[in-house]
Amino acid sequence: MSATFRSGLTAFSARIARRVIVLFAWIVTAPRSFWNGVAPLAVPRVYFANHTSNGDFVLLWAALPVALRDRTRPVAAADYWLTSGLRSFIGRDVFNAVLIDRRPDHRENDPVTQMVVALDAGASLILFPEGRRNAGDAPLLPFKTGLYHLSRQRPEVDLVPVWISNLNNVLPRGHVIPVPLMCSLTFGAPIRVGADEPKEAFLARAEAVLFGLAAPRSAEVAAE
């Protein structure tokens, strides 16, 4: 097999896999997106969301309108996604993930630089600033600093908070069979780092903005 044929075949399978994954995500979760204070525009931006399940970035990506989805790349851990052939196919070819190394002593590229390069090339990013899956009872873990450093380098890029609800019931930690339940995603008004905003203040603000979207939407319960 020639190299071009191989890469063509990989690209083709990746396209099929994307379709299948989107369909699967819709069958399992029937996702409903609320765009509150932000419009679904295809411009480079950073979606930052809560992280309770392995399916988080898949659902966020699948729930985006197709014009946005095609240019949106999840930021994921290279030390997880490059460990096997299948994972690497899904991480690199299917999702075109920005693969960063979480281990400072191992890495050759600075994660923030990698994200900046992707943004400059016109991509949007999906980022989970908690850094790892939240398996506890706290609604949100303290944010890592990546979001702050990224925003300092590209202060004109909007950071869009996205609250993903119910996915932890669909696919809790330690399970591989998802239970079909409806999920919703609330996209909130974007934030940017202030000119001389300290790191801690910015991260606290980002956490508050994201958690602010988690309020139960019982307000819409009017009379039938």
Place this chain on the structure above:
Amino acid sequence: MTDPVLLRLLLGTGGVLLVSTFAGAWLRRRFSADGTNAAVENFNTRVSAWWVMVIFVGAAFLLGRTTLILLFALISFSALREFLTLTSKARGDHLALAAAFFIVLPLQYWLVGINWYGLFTILIPVYAFLFLPVVSALSGAPRNFLTRVSETQWGLMVCVYAVSHVPALMELQIPGYEGRGLRLIAWFLIVAQASDELHYVWGRFLGTHLIAPSISRSKSWEGLAGSLVSAGLIGALLYEITPFNPWQAGAMALVVALMGFFGGIVMSAIKRDRGVKDWGHMIAGHGGFLDRLDSVVFAAPVFFHLTRYFWSSV
């Protein structure tokens, strides 16, 4: 090989929708030129969604028995997905919930397909009832246990057990009515859905006395009376496609409409308790699958058993 009666029914339903579509366009020109009259806009959205539903269900009817069973299995799946989204659950219930979706649901529809009536009627009320709580208990989380397992069982009864009685109608052996089970399902669905929509229409024009205001703002005594009378008439007029004579068809339609009303009010009580307006969002203007299905859910088993007891040979 398509039953010409089914084709005519489908064309007739299309005709009703066509009239509704024109009426909606006229209403919009007259009362909602700028698209701001919520009632008119909602009417038009509902009619559009009805076109989609009738095309899907109609296609399944024309493709025959297996497709119709598969369609109702998919409807059960979507309904259960909506119902269990709102029920209490804990991490320890994950396997039991997965079993409800991927073992109990397919098994129930497989039993419809092979016409194993004995197991079909007890699979969920007996075996799922006994074994799913075992799966949850083995995970060892006692908090809210009874609430969790009861609500899961309720979801299965409503979304899978009750709904599966619709395709099961075609397995009834009625002397002189062999091979025409699909017509009986079509009659049942038309009566159940018409009574539900007509309750809404009558209530909209005449409804002043609410039956249970804290549970539903759209169920009125006037709507109920109008829905019972009109459903009875529709059922009697369509008697030729059933094994019933006109009087029997009218009486059966009354039962279906009354049970449909009961289903609507019970499912509304659950929604009010859980603080949601609709079960879902997949059917524009209607809400979720369960919002369209609540009348069918309560009517199907009763209609099934009445028909089986009085008309079937086994």
